[in-house]
Amino acid sequence: MKPTTIAFDVDKTLSDMSPMAERFAGIQRDWEPEAAVEDAPSWKPGRAAYGYAAKACGTAPGESLLVAVHPWNVHGAVGTGLGTAWINRSGGKYRVYFRAPDHTVSGPDELTAALA
Template identity: 30%
Template sequence: MQTSPKPKLLIFDVNGTLLNMDGIKTAINQAYQHPGAFTQWFSWLLQYSLVDTVTKTYHPFSEIAEAALQMTAASLKVNVDAVFMQDILKSMQQLPPHPDILTGLDLLKKAGYKMVTLTNSASAAQKKQLEFAQLNAYFEETFSVDAVELYKPHPKTYQYVLDELNFDPQETMLIAAHGWDVAGAARAGLQTAFIARDGQALYPLAKKPEFVCADLHELAVQLAAL
């Protein structure tokens, strides 16, 4: 049961939450000739973004993504040419929204929620992503971690958005389909909502989110009723 105050600001993760990465998953698994290649790549992408944060280093997310593609090829002992890797990086900017996103965002917009995004991708890449997916109109502002040169789930990435918009964490909710993102936002004091997409799970040692929903439409119905 929702016991926290009604959130006034909703912060959305982008990759995997709003945008569907299934096409990239298929392309990587086929090119790398392994059904787990995409999962390995994405795990290393997140892992080494955290290595940058912990070691006080910063490389753009696209550079880490390319490095992780190279590492995946090396670990699976396959030859993948540089052109394919560049095509994958470009396709990250041309992801379709998940089927539940438009109806969910429509409901939340009609309910009067202020909505913004926060992504590990660079600002320019995020702009292209939202334009391609035709989601720009739903978000009043978009934020990238490149402004603070720290990757989510570092608490300062969420605090950056709060400071920019002058909101308290208790009146703000992060919406994400990643357990690590939900855990980080909760640690920063935000309310959270987990979208339980296929293959995703919550971190059992973190604070439980205020909402766990199968998709954004289900969450939007509940938030609109508050």
């Protein structure tokens, strides 16, 4: 799946995102906050939270990809129909009781190649 929208699950202010944006060169050039879970009809990992985020970004869930570091977050996104990429920062095993991500990378530098 080649997503039209990539959503990063971050809890940083937009000003904190510039170093991360450089690491994701070629994926997304404009960093604009589109949605906040506080405005969604439910909290993650509830389906309504991910549906709300896709709608706020102007895409359908099937055209979107969530990039996250928490397996429970990936699990919720998969259940809503979003594509997913899990950044496995610790090198640990993905728990089998969560729905599996479409892509697993060890860091953001690998994401561009994984989505090619």
